[in-house]
Amino acid sequence: MRLEGIHHITAVTGDAPTNVDFYVRVLGLRMVKKTVNQDDPGVYHLFYADERGSAGSDLTFFEYPGARCGRPGAGMVHRIAWRVGSEEALAFWAERLAAEGVATERDKHGLCFADPEGLDLELLVSEHPDQPLVAEAPDIPAELALQGFAGVRAYASNPGASAPLLEDALGFHPDGEAAWERRGSERGSFYVYDTPPPERGTPGAGTVHHVAWASPMDELESWRERALAAGAQATPVIDRFYFRSVYFREPSGVLFELATRDVGFDVDEPLESLGQALMLPLQHEPRRAQLERALTAIINPRAPA
Numbered sequence: 001m002r003l004e005g006i007h008h009i010t011a012v013t014g015d016a017p018t019n020v021d022f023y024v025r026v027l028g029l030r031m032v033k034k035t036v037n038q039d040d041p042g043v044y045h046l047f048y049a050d051e052r053g054s055a056g057s058d059l060t061f062f063e064y065p066g067a068r069c070g071r072p073g074a075g076m077v078h079r080i081a082w083r084v085g086s087e088e089a090l091a092f093w094a095e096r097l098a099a100e101g102v103a104t105e106r107d108k109h110g111l112c113f114a115d116p117e118g119l120d121l122e123l124l125v126s127e128h129p130d131q132p133l134v135a136e137a138p139d140i141p142a143e144l145a146l147q148g149f150a151g152v153r154a155y156a157s158n159p160g161a162s163a164p165l166l167e168d169a170l171g172f173h174p175d176g177e178a179a180w181e182r183r184g185s186e187r188g189s190f191y192v193y194d195t196p197p198p199e200r201g202t203p204g205a206g207t208v209h210h211v212a213w214a215s216p217m218d219e220l221e222s223w224r225e226r227a228l229a230a231g232a233q234a235t236p237v238i239d240r241f242y243f244r245s246v247y248f249r250e251p252s253g254v255l256f257e258l259a260t261r262d263v264g265f266d267v268d269e270p271l272e273s274l275g276q277a278l279m280l281p282l283q284h285e286p287r288r289a290q291l292e293r294a295l296t297a298i299i300n301p302r303a304p305a
């Protein structure tokens, strides 16, 4: 049994129009699903990914319109890292982001910047041969595009407390101090802890809600049992329609999800037009007119005019 690195990452936005513009037009990801939070259908759930909506490339946002910006603290993911293919890609992104007025910082590892609500992002040149998960943006050459997640960095004051769950139950491989890698047969991602700031974290816009790790469908229950045996308070398997999920907090406080890779975003709309129409979970379909009126109007830069 192997988890195939990160499946998706879910964060919070207070401003869906700006969020869509940044992730689709500026970063060149494809909006692969426009739906609502299953548990709170008045709230958007927007998914950005590669061209096919592949696990490993999928960043999702709940929109709470007007939500104040939060601040990551202990027990929260504070940075999302994507792979890019080359040093030339880092140079391309430094220039492209500067032209958008986005401040960037180049360090020895990669290029750091933040989204419009302060969510820290980083581009790293990949050392692994994982298949690039790339979206087709009209003004971004494929070889320079984002290629899927490299990993996430979280804050933890006592990273060692998480080691038994990460290593013994979930098979994360130690890769330095407070650093792990979860590599499957096709893909892998890093999971690293940094020393938290003294202030408590506050959830809100621009903060990560949870990180999901990719499981084959037929292994999900076994992974859940392993998490339970390691002391995690894992939920039952929940049907999220596009995948099945189990949630639990790891000992440092980060909300983990294990999600299956087997269904896909083209189960309820054609691959060619992913993300253009509002897709509703069946139980919320009777309220479509009311929900459509209440949700923020957004323009998908990639939708046909």
Ligand code: ZN
Pocket: 008, 010, 210, 212, 257
């Ligand atoms: Zn999730």
